[in-house]
Amino acid sequence: MESVFTVLAEPSRRAILGLLADSERSVGDIEKRLGMPQPSVSKHLRVLRDAGFVESRTDAQRRLYRLRPEPLMELDAWLAPFRKYWSAHVDALERHLDRMDEPTHKEGKK
Amino acid sequence: MESVFTVLAEPSRRAILGLLADSERSVGDIEKRLGMPQPSVSKHLRVLRDAGFVESRTDAQRRLYRLRPEPLMELDAWLAPFRKYWSAHVDALERHLDRMDEPTHKEGKK
């Protein structure tokens, strides 16, 4: 049984969830919007499904995937104890996000 | 630069953050409470530190680690678009339950 966090560690998976936040989508739709090979999409959806993030219904040959709230609620619940911490630092997030604006950079040996 | 999600994918790391949510702690303290070897603790703290989750101050030979809010705020921000989604579901569920207005009503998970 995969942890919610393990599943979300994959950027492609988060991207898929982002798409599904807008609306229900087919595999081919996701494939085209994210520009990734279809088997990858299917595999990621499989993981998301096993973890309860999504569910699918069948429409002819298409499989339409949509979000399920439970795992995200679990994440929200995990986050709860920490929330009291940043009530003081409300604007610190913006400074933090500004710093992470780097292209994919692979170096950095020390 | 490691993603917030990648860092949180490790259970030991989440356990450490859980401890630090209570209070500032030394490496040895974490080591004993989690029952894991000291090098592991140091390595995880290193990852947490590089990702901005924690910071340390020096007290004699000890290093005291404490939480930093930014990455957790980032996680909270990521979660925001989905929050409205499941709150809609909860609302729908409540409306649904309102309709079946029954006197003897215990909680029911599907």
Added chain:
DNA sequence: CGTTAACATACCTTGACAGGCATGTACGGT
């Protein structure tokens, strides 16, 4: 100034997982 305590880091090995590719399956149209 040698020793011990507290922590960090370097090295190695192993396992998990994502990507790529090929193939399997299910459904619809003609």
Added chain:
DNA sequence: ACCGTACATGCCTGTCAAGGTATGTTAACG
């Protein structure tokens, strides 16, 4: 019945990260 579309799955391989062990570093103390 055949073919194309839409999606799933199996296999293989490279990569990367976590755990274990050993060793380095810094500070306190007699």
